Amino acid sequence: MILPIVAYGDPVLKKVGTDITKDYPDLDKLLDNMFDTMYNAMGVGLAAPQIGLPIRLFLVDTSPFADDEGLPEADRVALKGFKRVFINAKILKEEGDKWVFNEGCLSIPDVREDVFREPQITIEYSDEHFETHTETFDGLIARVIQHEYDHIEGVLFTDKLSSFKKRLIKGKLSNISKGKINVDYRMRFPNQKKKR
Numbered sequence: 001m002i003l004p005i006v007a008y009g010d011p012v013l014k015k016v017g018t019d020i021t022k023d024y025p026d027l028d029k030l031l032d033n034m035f036d037t038m039y040n041a042m043g044v045g046l047a048a049p050q051i052g053l054p055i056r057l058f059l060v061d062t063s064p065f066a067d068d069e070g071l072p073e074a075d076r077v078a079l080k081g082f083k084r085v086f087i088n089a090k091i092l093k094e095e096g097d098k099w100v101f102n103e104g105c106l107s108i109p110d111v112r113e114d115v116f117r118e119p120q121i122t123i124e125y126s127d128e129h130f131e132t133h134t135e136t137f138d139g140l141i142a143r144v145i146q147h148e149y150d151h152i153e154g155v156l157f158t159d160k161l162s163s164f165k166k167r168l169i170k171g172k173l174s175n176i177s178k179g180k181i182n183v184d185y186r187m188r189f190p191n192q193k194k195k196r
Helices: 027-041 065-069 073-080 139-152 165-180
Strands: 045-049 057-061 084-094 099-105 108-118 120-126 132-138
Touching: 027 057, 027 065, 045 073, 045 139, 057 139, 065 073, 073 139, 084 139, 099 139, 108 139, 108 165, 132 139
Parallel strands: none
Antiparallel strands: 045 057, 057 084, 084 120, 099 108, 120 132
């Protein structure tokens, strides 16, 4: 089932998520719905706060990046096969010289900005079977994970922008929260005026 994605301005996007246990109600169904929702919106990642749940859960499928002809073949192969569920994740280390990439977010449609992040991360997480993993990722995979991880920490990519950039997009962000935007996927807008 495709769920509505929560838009910028909703308080749930600023909450630090809480851990869940393996008896979380209907977890399998929730994961299926989240993947359906992400694919429907043409996303490469989706975090539970983006569907209104303040829990430490996100998922990633970087396959769409594999079509980028500008990437080396080895990177494209890694991106094509990378589909994961991250539960109760904790980034242990972020390393390397920060690099810039133009990011967007399903909760903030039509806003894309350059964001600097470290190229390599080590993360501990549980998968959908609640098996624990500690892994190191780099490049675009690390970046997508960092972006989604930020969501479960109550951080948006726009929080990482300079105050000048934030001023430039303030009007756009306000319009998004009010639903004054055209999107081709279901959304829930926190400041939308009710129709009478």
